[in-house]
Amino acid sequence: MTVTSYQPGEIQGLIEIDASKCKGCDACQKFCPTNAIEGASGAAHSINKDKCLSCGQCLINCPFGAIKETHSALETVIEKLADKDVKVVGIIAPAVRVAIGEEFGLGSGELVTGKLYGAMNKAGFKIFDCNFAADLTIMEEGSEFIHRLHANVKGEADAGALPQFTSCCPGWVRYLETNYPSLLANLSTAKSPQQMAGTVAKTYGAEVYNMQPEKIFTVAVMPCTSKKLEASRPEFNSAWKYHQQHGANVASYQDVDAVLTTREMAQLLKLLEIDLAHTPEFKGDSLFSEYTGAGTIFGTTGGVMEAALRTAHKVLTGNEMAKLEFEPVRGLAGVKAASVTLFDQQLSQDVTVNVAVVHDMGKNIEPILRDVMAGTSPYHFIEVMNCAGGCVNGGGQPIDGNGSSWIANI
C-alpha cells in the first residue's frame, strides 16, 4: 500500500510537462501554489502529482507551451451532441463569458453571454447557466454561515466551526484536504456551483426537461482545469443515488459527465464551424438560464463574498443593502479584509461580521491558516480562490498571447 492523495476513480496527473519541450527555465515554479514542480534549472521538469492541485497555472504561464492536460472530453462531447437519444446540457461558468470571446477575435474581457448561449445552442446544447447554481450556492452556503454564526453567538454546544471557508474552488478544497485536514470542519459543506448544477440538472432538471436522468449528459464549461478532477470525485454521483432510492436500477453515472475548459469549448465551436463572434444572441431555453448579478461575480476574487453579504444582509436585517457594490472585497490585493456591523433581527442585537478574501492562494493563505489553527483568527467568513484574480484567470482560460507561449516560436 502506498500513500496517495487521490480517491479511486479520480483523474490523476491531469497536468503534465512535455520533457521534450521543457527548457528547465523555472518560470512555472513561480506560479505553482504547492511547489509541486520538481527538477533542477536547465533540466526538464516534472510534476509531483500527489502535491498537484490540477489548477493549471503552470500551463497557462509556461513561456514554451510545454505543459499539457492529459484528459480531454472534447471528442466524447461531440459524439454525444450527435446522439439524438441524449440531451446534452451545457453548464456555463461565470468567468467563461468574459474570456471565450478572445478566442474569436473579440477584445479582452468582452461580455458575450448571449453570443455564447447562441453558439452553444447551435451546437446542440441545452443552456444551464452555472450562475443559476451560484445563486443556489449562496442560498445554501449563506444559510449555513448564518446558522453557524447564530449557534456560536448563542454558545450552542455543537455550533459549527468558525471561520467558515468557502468551498467553490476545487484547487483550494484539495489543498486543504491534502495539507490541513484538521481544518476541514471549517469548510462550508455546500457543493461547488458546478456540482450543484450537475445534480440539479439530473434531478429537478429531469422533470423540467421531461427526460430520463440517465439520458441527460451534463457538460460543464469551466475556466478551470481542476474542475475536471472535481467532477471525477467518486462521491459526486448524488443524482444517481437519489434516483436509485426512488426505484431506478441503472449503472452509476456522475453528476457532471464531462468538463470542457474555456479553451476546449472554443475548439469545439471551431470544429463545428460556429463563429461565436458572429452568432446571434440567444436568451436560453429554460429557467436554468435565469441568474442574478450576485451569481455572475462568482468568477472574480471577492465575488462570492460580495454575493453572500448581499443575501446575509437581507436575511439578518430584513432589508436589502443600501449600496450593493461592496468595494472592500474588490481589487487585486492578496488578502482583503472587511468588517460589517448590522442589526440582527433574530438575535435583537448588533453583530459584527469580519470577512476576508484570499486569492493567489499559494502566496497568501499560510498566515491565515496558521491563525485559524491557533484559534486567533479574527475572521468569521473567508473566501479562498486558488488562482490570482479568481476564476477569470483560471488554468482553463484562453492563453494570453502577449505573455507566454510567444517565446516558443523564436
Added chain:
Amino acid sequence: MNNNKHEFAEDSFFISRRKFMAIGSAFLAVMAIPVGWFASKVASRNDYIKSRSAGLYKDDSIAKLRVSHANPAVEKYYKEFGGKPLGHMSHELLHTHFVDRTKLNS
C-alpha cells in the same frame, strides 16, 4: 620573494559531458528569458484579470436582479422540488463531505 607554488591540477577543471550539457542548457534557458520577464508577465496578467473582472462587474450592474435570494428560478426550484435551504433535500443533493487526503492508500 615569491613563494607561490604552482601546481598543475588539471582534474579540477574537468567537468563531465553530462554536466557541461546541464550547465549549457541552464545558461541557454536564462538567456531565453529576458530580464524582467517575470515582472512584465505579472503586469500583463493583471491587465487581463482586470478587464475580465470588469466584464463580470458590468454583467452584475446591468442585471435586472442583483441578489441571489431574488432569483425567481431559484425560488421555483425550492418550491417545486428542493424544499428549503439546508433542508433534507438540500442535505442529500446540494451538500457534500470532504476527504482527509493524508489518510488515503492505494
